[in-house]
Amino acid sequence: MGEAVNDRALDTIFREARTFSTWLPRPVTDETLHNLYDLLEWGPTSANASPARFAFLRSREAKERLRPALAPLNVDKTMTAPVTVIVAYDVKFYEQLPKLFPHSPGIAKLYESNPDLVEATAKRNSSLQGAYLIVAARALGLDCGPMSGFDQTKVDEEFFAAGKPCFGCDQEFFPEGHVKSNFLCNLGYGDPGTLHPRLPRLSFDEACSLL
Numbered sequence: 752m753g754e755a756v757n758d759r760a761l762d763t764i765f766r767e768a769r770t771f772s773t774w775l776p777r778p779v780t781d782e783t784l785h786n787l788y789d790l791l792e793w794g795p796t797s798a799n800a801s802p803a804r805f806a807f808l809r810s811r812e813a814k815e816r817l818r819p820a821l822a823p824l825n826v827d828k829t830m831t832a833p834v835t836v837i838v839a840y841d842v843k844f845y846e847q848l849p850k851l852f853p854h855s856p857g858i859a860k861l862y863e864s865n866p867d868l869v870e871a872t873a874k875r876n877s878s879l880q881g882a883y884l885i886v887a888a889r890a891l892g893l894d895c896g897p898m899s900g901f902d903q904t905k906v907d908e909e910f911f912a913a914g915k916p917c918f919g920c921d922q923e924f925f926p927e928g929h930v931k932s933n934f935l936c937n938l939g940y941g942d943p944g945t946l947h948p949r950l951p952r953l954s955f956d957e958a959c960s961l962l
């Protein structure tokens with residue numbers, strides 16, 4: 752508690768971590784994906800609602816299902832990545848609140864009747880959870896390649912049965928189309944030989960104000 756991680760860890764997670772498009776031939780095990788979730792789950796979300804859902808695409812078959820939705824520049828880097836995760840959000844996240852936020856029993860009702868609040872809450876917190884995924888992946892020695900260049904409607908139809916009631920369907924991770932994609936993130940061990948020089952960031956004075 753209150754103890755800074757060491758400089759080497761800060762390099763690994765932030766200063767030396769890069770966005771990768773090419774990958775070393777080193778697999779990512781399912782055990783690593785479990786370890787990844789077991790870390791990222793602890794990142795905070797509003798009312799502990801945890802609206803993000805993560806579909807880890809590991810097989811050639813799963814990647815081929817994604818291919819038609821990818822922007823052309825994102826095809827090769829995604830098809831060659833050991834894993835691509837669809838960071839998504841469940842607009843019925845409030846159904847889990849009795850478990851996740853039990854001391855406030857009325858809170859689910861607040862969301863049930865307010866679709867705009869549901870969408871804003873799910874989008875905001877699943878984006879945060881996607882960032883926790885990137886930080887956790889780097890802490891575990893993985894590299895990431897986040898992407899927003901894809902057709903969200905196609906992904907939601909293909910993986911989350913959007914618009915198609917899927918009663919009794921046991922093939923999809925998330926039946927009945929109440930899960931929506933937010934962004935994609937390739938995971939693996941990046942090939943450092945292919946990196947371009949790092950782009951600058953805004954300085955403290957450009958991005959921050961002290962009030």
Ligand SMILES: Cc1cc2nc3c(=O)[nH]c(=O)nc-3n(C[C@H](O)[C@H](O)[C@H](O)COP(=O)(O)O)c2cc1C
Nearest residue numbers: 768769770771824825897898899900901934949950
């Ligand atoms: C939400 C998000 C969406 C992105 N979308 C794409 C994308 O569609 N295609 C792509 O090649 N890179 C994409 N990027 C990668 C960024 O361009 C990259 O992370 C940024 O330039 C920083 O690079 P660095 O981590 O190597 O410093 C995306 C990054 C984020 C966080």
